Amino acid sequence: MRRIFVFDAYGTLFDVHGAVRRHEAAVGPDAAKLSDIWRTKQLEYAFVRSLSGRYRDFEALTAEALDTAFAMVPSADRSLREALLDAYRTLAPYPDARPLLEHLKAGGHSLAILSNGSPGMLADAVGAAGFEPLFDCVLSVDTIHRYKPDPAVYEMVTKHFGVGRPEISFQSSNRWDIAGASRFGFRTNWINRSGAPDEYPDLKPDAVLTSLADLMPGK
Amino acid sequence: MRRIFVFDAYGTLFDVHGAVRRHEAAVGPDAAKLSDIWRTKQLEYAFVRSLSGRYRDFEALTAEALDTAFAMVPSADRSLREALLDAYRTLAPYPDARPLLEHLKAGGHSLAILSNGSPGMLADAVGAAGFEPLFDCVLSVDTIHRYKPDPAVYEMVTKHFGVGRPEISFQSSNRWDIAGASRFGFRTNWINRSGAPDEYPDLKPDAVLTSLADLMPGK
Numbered sequence: 295m296r297r298i299f300v301f302d303a304y305g306t307l308f309d310v311h312g313a314v315r316r317h318e319a320a321v322g323p324d325a326a327k328l329s330d331i332w333r334t335k336q337l338e339y340a341f342v343r344s345l346s347g348r349y350r351d352f353e354a355l356t357a358e359a360l361d362t363a364f365a366m367v368p369s370a371d372r373s374l375r376e377a378l379l380d381a382y383r384t385l386a387p388y389p390d391a392r393p394l395l396e397h398l399k400a401g402g403h404s405l406a407i408l409s410n411g412s413p414g415m416l417a418d419a420v421g422a423a424g425f426e427p428l429f430d431c432v433l434s435v436d437t438i439h440r441y442k443p444d445p446a447v448y449e450m451v452t453k454h455f456g457v458g459r460p461e462i463s464f465q466s467s468n469r470w471d472i473a474g475a476s477r478f479g480f481r482t483n484w485i486n487r488s489g490a491p492d493e494y495p496d497l498k499p500d501a502v503l504t505s506l507a508d509l510m511p512g513k
Numbered sequence: 514m515r516r517i518f519v520f521d522a523y524g525t526l527f528d529v530h531g532a533v534r535r536h537e538a539a540v541g542p543d544a545a546k547l548s549d550i551w552r553t554k555q556l557e558y559a560f561v562r563s564l565s566g567r568y569r570d571f572e573a574l575t576a577e578a579l580d581t582a583f584a585m586v587p588s589a590d591r592s593l594r595e596a597l598l599d600a601y602r603t604l605a606p607y608p609d610a611r612p613l614l615e616h617l618k619a620g621g622h623s624l625a626i627l628s629n630g631s632p633g634m635l636a637d638a639v640g641a642a643g644f645e646p647l648f649d650c651v652l653s654v655d656t657i658h659r660y661k662p663d664p665a666v667y668e669m670v671t672k673h674f675g676v677g678r679p680e681i682s683f684q685s686s687n688r689w690d691i692a693g694a695s696r697f698g699f700r701t702n703w704i705n706r707s708g709a710p711d712e713y714p715d716l717k718p719d720a721v722l723t724s725l726a727d728l729m730p731g732k
Contacts, residue, residue, distance in 0.1 A: 334553060338689065339712070341560035346662040346693040348716060358712065365710030443565040470557065474565040491584030493558070493577065497567060 443474020
């Protein structure tokens, strides 16, 4: 039976900490801190802008979050700004992503990305990973100017495919994204590679997996 | 002329890091990290729940955020959980708060709190600080089940006082709160005690102050 598998992009297919890691030696001893603040602020900006009704695309927010991270981590060299933003546009996929995507595609299933990323960023990341032939569509929140976990974002998927909510299998490593998708009514798999603590006790995933490989047959 | 001054509570009137600081020796070397994660997760949960439409009150989110912080900071002793939550209910006000509030009250102005906090938490904090006689009202988002910076929260103020948006002077130390309040149309003062980097470039405060004392006459 043909099924629809939807994937979050940043943190799920692509390792968001890969950008700083690519320039780790140049960034220096506070590289991990810089990367953590960059990610935390990027998410804060998306949430706050969706709540306050003043959209700005994820590419702009990513740059603003990096500027804030530099301001909070004085040891990091600001001249790396452009190199880090370039690296963010071509983040490496996690090693478990391609085998699963290729397997599902070969099985005739529909594959989609649903991401807070802007269309340009997503096209670059998907292109750099060679993932274009694998996805039926890449849905960006930029179409509706709201960010996950606003229900209107998850609704982009059911509208696109013309199916009911429980027919969608949704994969994300971001626990807050799983919370929103479960609340919306998708079947959800939380890909918890890092052993992160569980959150949102009333908005559970249908399953908790340690890797996308757990979705392969025989697992 | 009688004016209306509205204050955010957590981070603006009350020092949110005061809870961990009160038990700093018992928490150990990662006390600051525990406090930072506690605060960051508390805010994330509020944003995500407002966006996803699954409200849970700030007291519950504060406890859940502390549990996540403990999970991420293994060196901190989990038996301090109740002591830290108790301390959060009676956070000390910043030293610059009382003199300004008393001055404005003596001048015949209206004073209000607008907070993501639950009514019980706010009553405890305001009571412990001896602030009850100073405020005309304490407005909690719990009435509408949405969190700042949702515009519906700021609208609670204009509805309560029956005035236009630019007639409200809004004070917050949280830059994202200032972004939401400025977007809504309040006159905003960002109380940036810590020299935090500016954020939300298109949603500026009307003024940036380093202390609530900057609102005293003669300053």
